[in-house]
Amino acid sequence: DAKTTQPNSMESNEEEPVHLPCNHSTISGTDYIHWYRQLPSQGPEYVIHGLTSNVNNRMASLAIAEDRKSSTLILHRATLRDAAVYYCITKTSYDKVIFGPGTSLSVIP
Amino acid sequence: DTGVSQDPRHKITKRGQNVTFRCDPISEHNRLYWYRQTLGQGPEFLTYFQNEAQLEKSRLLSDRFSAERPKGSFSTLEIQRTEQGDSAMYLCASSHETVAYNEQFFGPGTRLTVL
Numbered sequence: 611d612a613k614t615t616q617p618n619s620m621e622s623n624e625e626e627p628v629h630l631p632c633n634h635s636t637i638s639g640t641d642y643i644h645w646y647r648q649l650p651s652q653g654p655e656y657v658i659h660g661l662t663s664n665v666n667n668r669m670a671s672l673a674i675a676e677d678r679k680s681s682t683l684i685l686h687r688a689t690l691r692d693a694a695v696y697y698c699i700t701k702t703s704y705d706k707v708i709f710g711p712g713t714s715l716s717v718i719p
Numbered sequence: 720d721t722g723v724s725q726d727p728r729h730k731i732t733k734r735g736q737n738v739t740f741r742c743d744p745i746s747e748h749n750r751l752y753w754y755r756q757t758l759g760q761g762p763e764f765l766t767y768f769q770n771e772a773q774l775e776k777s778r779l780l781s782d783r784f785s786a787e788r789p790k791g792s793f794s795t796l797e798i799q800r801t802e803q804g805d806s807a808m809y810l811c812a813s814s815h816e817t818v819a820y821n822e823q824f825f826g827p828g829t830r831l832t833v834l
Contacts (some may be wrong), residue, residue, distance in 0.1 A: 653723075653810050653825030654762065697761055706752060706775070707812075707823055709761030 614698045619714040622688040630683040630713055632698030637678055641701065645672065645683050647694040648712070654697065657683065693717045723826035725811050731832045732801055739797045740829045744813030751794050752823065753786055754810040755779065762810050768794060769816065801833045 615633045622628040634643065645657040658665055658672045660681070665672040671684040685692055697712040724743045732738050744751050749770050754762035765784070767775045770791035780786075783801075788794040798805055808830050812823040 651827075653812070653828050654823075655825065656822045659822070695761075706764040706767055707754075707762075708764065709754075711759070711761055 614700060614710055616696075616698050616710065616713045618711065619716070621716045621718060622685075624690060624717055624719050625687050628685040628688045628692070628715065630685075630696050630698075630715065631680065632682070633680045634698070634700050635679045637700050639678075643672065643674060643678075643681050644699040644701070644707070645670070646697045646699065646707070646709075648697070649691075649694045654709075657696070688715075688717045690717050690719060723811055723813055723824050725809075725826040725829050727829055728827060729830045729832075731834065733834050734803060735800055737797065737799045738801060738831065739795055740809055740811075740831075742794045742796070742811030742826060744793070744811070745824055748813035748815045748824070749791065750814045750816055750821075751788055752812040752814075753794070753796050754812065756808040756810055756828070757806075765796075798831075801831075803833045806831055806833045 613636055642659050642661050644659040646654040647657050648654040658667055658670050660672045660674050673682045693716055695712040695714050697709050699707055701708055726741045730738055751768045753765040755765055756762040763779060765777050765780050766786050768788040771788050783799045786796045808828040810825055810828045812825045814821050814823045
């Protein structure tokens, strides 16, 4: 499985956009890029996924570099409820998710 | 269906005791996963079922751990002769194999404290 690297922590002001980076330089051509987040005292939840093209859904946007060696999760307007640990994941099989330590996002009111 | 449920939510036990946790996946999901999470770390994969078959086990799953999924519905994770190092959050997740990107839905977890 391709290794991902993320900053340990980030801060954002409420109502401002947040860009969470992830490097995955060893990703293969068929690996999807997935993002999950884990709110305090809850299990992880799926946020978004993509392969090559940028993706949007109701929670966030995913911008994928042309060479696919990095990606950025974009929260367009951070709210206090977005404070969580965000995990960037790439995997080649369907049988498990390999989590790293993730990025702990703090949102400042 | 309100999602993946786990029972109990919290368990405190003394070292050496056996504990069993239950996971009820989303009803139409045929894949079920167990993960363990310690403080400040991401979840670590333990084992995976497709229907009732246990298809993969992590080397983290020592002989004291056993998981079952009879009839391919709910699953149980048993830890025998618990040790203080077993203290962690145990997470269950489920997914449907026909979803290509395999979005996994996680339960709230069972927090185990071994005294």
